[in-house]
Amino acid sequence: MxxxxxxxxxxxxxxxxxxxxxxxxxxxxxxxxxxxxxxxxxxxxxxxxxxxxxxxxxxxxxxxxxxxxxxxxxGLEAVLILIAVGALIGTWIAGGIVPSIIYYGLEFIHPSIFLLATVILCAITSLATGTSWGTAGTAGIAMVGVGEGLGIPLPMVVGAVLSGAYFGDKLSPLSDSTVLTASITKVNIVEHIKSLLYVSVPALIISGTAFTIAGFTYTANNVDLSRVDSIMTAIDGIFNINWIMLMPALAVILLLAMKKPAVPTIAFGALLGAVWAAVFQNMDFISALNTAYDGFSLQSGNEFMDELLNRGGITGMxxxxxxxxxxxxxxxxxxxxxxxxxxxxxxxxxxxxxxxxxxxxxxxxxxxxxxxxxxxxxxxxxxxxxxxxxxxxxxxxxxxxxxxxxxxxxxxxxxxxxxxxxxxxxxxxxxxxxxxxxxxxxxxxxxxxxxxxxxxxxxxxxxxxxxxxxxx
Incomplete structure (x- = not known):
């Protein structure tokens, strides 16, 4: 010029x-x-x-x-993460990982405290991994499935997921956005997080209380437990439900907590999902691997189940x-x-x-x-x-x-x-x-x-x- x-x-x-x-x-x-x-x-x-x-x-x-x-x-890293998460969701549904989390969530979480449990679970996951996006794509997508099974309005469940995910992300020294902000403002990362505690902790208490009240108010008259039983039966009939199904999720969370790069870690989790689909769900490995690109597709005859599980894949992103x-x-x-x-x-x-x-x-x-x-x-x-x-x-x-x-x-x-x-x-x-x-x-x-x-x-x-x- x-x-x-x-x-x-x-x-x-x-x-x-x-x-x-x-x-x-x-x-x-x-x-x-x-x-x-x-x-x-x-x-x-x-x-x-x-x-x-x-x-x-x-x-x-x-x-x-x-x-x-x-x-x-x-901003290309955000694009790569989005693509990797799309692949992960597709294979994790095919591998029975997301269905297993939904199944156990419906079995063990009482409807009245579900929203509060969602906030806490996503906060812990995000705090350990340092990523709100990774939390949304793992614990978040599973809790949304549980919420749908309980009949709780989906936007309310998403609000609980994001409340927990953003809380943990802001207080985690592993978070790239937290590190970036501290660096640009020339503030020590520990001092930055300590300053955020004065805002984040009261905000978590306030939002947690609000979601608890909302949970008791909504579920008192709106949760159909017979519907929950039918969903659990349907999931158990389609997938092999076992605690082993949770291992890929734990592996991804552990790797992110060890500050491993997000894109290869999530992509590795997607590969584990395809392996789990082939080993535990009797799915052809090539078809399982293809769910990373095209997403999971199910025609069970149960409209709710098909809508709940037909998602994911790179093309969906x-x-x-x-x-x-x-x-x-x-x-x-x-x-x-x-x-x-x-x-x-x-x-x-x-x-x-x-x-x-x-x-x-x-x-x-x-x-x-x-x-x-x-x-x-x-x-x-x-x-x-x-x-x-x-x-x-x-x-x-x-x-x-x-x-x-x-x-x-x-x-x-x-x-x-x-x-x-x-x-x-x-x-x-x-x-x-x-x-x-x-x-x-x-x-x-x-x-x-x-x-x-x-x-x-x-x-x-x-x-x-x-x-x-x-x-x-």
């Missing part, structure tokens, strides 16, 4: 950014809510909206295309992969032309105390998920955009790292076109806007961050007398 070309470039104005984002939201919501068109098509069109604005700002097309490719490249690729490219373009920075910088003068600082950080993380379409975009951009405000108010960087996690990670699954939203919706077959009202831990954490900010509770400063600098 020549020097004259560099000098001709400019940042977008706040009006240009708002027009762009309004157009994007209008296209996204009208395509999905009115015209029944795919979000992939909306994102594809949005790419060209950003490119047109970039050309207007003086950028060269080749540079914009490079920014698009870089945005996609930076293609739509989600396309959304993530297009979304990452969209976020890369927005970041390159400085659109998100301009948007956030426009309300810098609003930040005069820790309450407004916390709200602004949460909004920055959320907006980065909406317009960056990926959690990692949010976790990278939010500290870079907000760190000067924390330093100006002499607020310790541990608060920046904590608020970045809550605003970036915990809101990602709330956005239908973000990497987390797409992954979870595809995993459980529940649209984001349906499970969103039940993400109780996430909402509780957001509310706690705002309360701490405005009450100055659990807020630390770089100087002891800095509280006197706060204004209202």
């Amino acid at each position: 020549s020097e004259n070309q560099e000098n001709s470039e400019r940042k977008p104005t706040i009006v240009e950014v708002i027009i762009l984002l309004v157009l994007f939201l209008a296209i996204a919501f009208s395509f999905t809510g009115i015209f029944d068109l795919s979000i992939q098509l909306a994102l594809f069109i949005a790419l060209f909206l950003v490119i047109i604005l970039g050309l207007r700002l003086g950028y060269q097309y080749n540079d914009l295309q490079e920014a698009l490719k870089n945005g996609i490249f930076n 293609v739509g989600s992969v396309m959304v993530i690729i297009l979304g990452l490219g969209f976020g890369g373009l927005l970041n390159y032309i400085g659109a998100l920075q301009v948007l956030v910088e426009s309300f810098t003068n609003f930040i005069k105390n820790t309450g407004r600082l916390s709200v602004s950080t949460l909004m920055t993380g959320f907006l980065s998920n909406i317009f960056g379409c990926a959690m990692y975009v949010s976790l990278i951009l939010t500290p870079k955009i907000m760190e000067k405000n924390y330093d100006r108010l002499k607020v310790d960087r541990r608060i920046l790292s904590r608020n970045t996690e809550v605003g970036g990670t915990l809101t990602s699954g709330m956005v239908p076109w973000s990497d987390n939203g797409i992954f979870m919706a595809a995993m459980f077959g529940v649209p984001v806007l349906q499970y969103l009202p039940y993400m109780w831990l996430n909402f509780a954490a957001i509310i706690l961050v705002i309360i701490y900010g405005y009450t100055n509770k659990f807020i630390w400063y770089t100087e002891q007398d800095s509280e006197s600098t706060q204004t209202t």
Whole structure:
């Protein structure tokens, strides 16, 4: 790029950014809510909206295309994990692993405490493995099957799964997002996790209590135990149910807990599922292996069982992969032309105390998920955009790292076109806007961050007398 070309470039104005984002939201919501068109098509069109604005700002097309490719490249690990999890679900159903977990869950978990048990199980799994995605694809998919068997609304079950999965993910030193946030904010990983405890533990108690009440309230009159017995009988008639079936799940959790790379670990789990299908379910190995690609297919004559178990496979993730690729490219373009920075910088003068600082950080993380379409975009951009405000108010960087996690990670699954939203919706077959009202831990954490900010509770400063600098 020549020097004259560099000098001709400019940042977008706040009006240009708002027009762009309004157009994007209008296209996204009208395509999905009115015209029944795919979000992939909306994102594809949005790419060209950003490119047109970039050309207007003086950028060269080749540079914009490079920014698009870089945005996609930076998030390709998420695509690989999604593909691996799709393969794992297909073979784990064929191998009787998921059916066995569902069977034992129906046998041993009392319906009234099922939602609480789901939160706790997913929290432990995520804490041990450091991955909310891995938890969703293993313990989560099994608990959703148990919930369906009990007749509990699927969006509520997904909300319990995500509450536990995100809790453990944020407090695990094995979590890549936790390590990334600590690194970018220049906070020691242990101090970062200790800071998060002040938000995550109360949020877990609040959400756990809410799910317990919901469990007793819902199951008191709605669970048909005869239906549960019939489902268990059907599963036992189709699959060989045995405690040995749980070994691949334990192996994957153990490997992830040992901090082995996620993609090969999950792929190894998928291979174990195919082996288990051949050895224990009397399935031809080639057919079992094919479930990793095409998913598991069952025609049992039982409509509920077929709907419950016919899922998984790499092909079932293609739509989600396309959304993530297009979304990452969209976020890369927005970041390159400085659109998100301009948007956030426009309300810098609003930040005069820790309450407004916390709200602004949460909004920055959320907006980065909406317009960056990926959690990692949010976790990278939010500290870079907000760190000067924390330093100006002499607020310790541990608060920046904590608020970045809550605003970036915990809101990602709330956005239908973000990497987390797409992954979870595809995993459980529940649209984001349906499970969103039940993400109780996430909402509780957001509310706690705002309360701490405005009450100055659990807020630390770089100087002891800095509280006197706060204004209202």
